[in-house]
Amino acid sequence: MPSNYPGFKYGADRETFSAAKVKALESLLIEKGVITGKTVDTILGYFETEMGPFNGAKLVAKAWVDPAFKKLLLEDCNAACEAMDFPEGMSGAEGEHMRIVENTPEVHNVIVCTLCSCYPWPTLGLPPYWFKDPTFRARVVREPRVVLSEFGVQLDESVKVLVWDSSAQIRWWVLPMRPPGTEGMSEAQLAALLTPEAMMGVATVKV
Template sequence: MSTHDHDHDHQHADGEHHHHHERGPESYYAARTKALESLFREKGLIGTDTVDRVIHFFDHEMGPFNGARVVAKAWTDAAFKERLLEDANKAIKELGLREGIEGENLKVVENTPSTHNVVCCTLCSCWPWPLLGLPPYWFKDPVFRARVVREPRAVLKDFGVELETAKKVAIWDSSAQVRFFVIPERPEGTEHFSEEQLAALVSTEAMQGLGLVSQPQPGA
């Protein structure tokens, strides 16, 4: 486990930023997944029911909707947030959520007006699966893993996040021993929102520090 503080911007040598969150790679991996699924079915290694069960599991039991629910609870219940920051695994059990594989030894950090937290995994792609579901392709990208430690503000800008110069950026390196999860800052104008409405604003990127929470639409 390690953290790194950065207080200034860095640029690529060629002066460009590469966007790792475009649709291209997702389509590539989707095509590969479909091809492998077809091959396994042809060889009789898996059946349609097996694939359907796995898809149902990630659609309804394990996914970013779990993490968003945790964030919404932390925003509306100060005592819960305190317990979450102290012992994340114990606190999420209060919501009926299971640790599951890859969900052991969770550590929660909170974004504040003075500090913005970003999570990465510099060695491989350790990820809190029970709270966030399948890791996105950018988290496993070796270029992303190298850049986010070296030039976090440039990477954040690639993801559409521009922070004030005075705000510190803290980098948290997930590992097999501990996986990090971010409580993003609650947006203004959500005082009357229910936990369900708040959860709907929270993205996977926001819970890893690579995004900000969506501002509520007028009239919401």
């Protein structure tokens, strides 16, 4: 039966109203000295250039080529971040305590935040909409293999699926499997293959 659930799209009037309301709020906050005219753009720029999934991609690529680094990443994600040539603070906001779990041919990991949208900002940036969607949050904890198949990840029944619910305290993410056909690639080439979805466990890495 077709569903009437609107997903993420609503009527244009509703978006126009929200756009006006948030602009009204931001302009009043600037006028009253709560924030400056540059505060919001400064924050958005930070997530475009310093804190984003490009950091996670570099960590995964390095772990794929360096077994000692992979061991460090799995044991202490924040120490692994410190060991990278990252901008200062990549164990900062919303990444103070991060943990990563490894996908293997026998075990597949996927992350969720059933209560809201907790996410490791320094390594993955900001969460995509599907992660914040109540439908994903409700279903993946109970029928993870079916949900993964809807994302295009087909797992054999013999593969154990581990679901990691992120919390305010601990932020989880996934070390995906290195795909075949990538022998001889540089870390930069490997990093370019990674997507946020692969590092959340709802996609595999493709060449």
